[in-house]
Amino acid sequence: MTAFEPNSIRSYSQEDVQQILQLAIARQADDKDTEFSYEHLLEIATELEISPESLKLAERDWVVQQGQVQKRKAFDAFRIRKFKKRLGNYTIVNGFLMLLDLLTSGGLVWSLYILLFxxxxxxxxxxxxxxxxxxxxxxxxxxxxxxxxxxxxxNTVLNKCFKALQA
Known part of the structure; x- marks a missing residue:
């Protein structure tokens, strides 16, 4: 489509429509704190001739996707914590070996090889x-x-068992 075509000739694919609307919503809501109520979302969907059932299914899919994003963030944080722990252990052990090398031989002789490998x-x-x-x-x-x-x-099963025993 070119910019000079009349409005009546313009046509867009579904993907194009999604991208245009996403950009328009992003421009309208410059403030990150702007929130839309469910009623507002339902009103927008109605204007776009999207059924309430389709909107509910899309919202459910979105909630699932957000859950996956949160799980991945938690997994990435777990991996980074685990790496930091191993890096700390590496630093402590090699620091001790370098200090031992300095004290015993007056310089860094053999500890650099251990550090490297x-x-x-x-x-x-x-x-x-x-x-x-x-x-x-x-x-x-x-x-x-x-x-x-x-x-x-x-944890859920154990918590239920403990609650049952306490009651």
């Missing part, structure tokens, strides 16, 4: 920790998610 796994660990795309990331996320769900289930 033990740094390789830490570097690879950093690469894997901050790599958030790809099959390995997905496999690690799925494993973490399963373990997280199992822990939540066990």
């Amino acid at each position: 033990s740094g390789l796994p830490v570097g690879l660990d950093a690469w894997n920790t901050f790599q958030t795309k790809g099959e390995e990331y997905e496999i690690a996320f799925q494993k973490w998610n399963r373990n997280h769900q199992i822990k939540q289930t066990i």
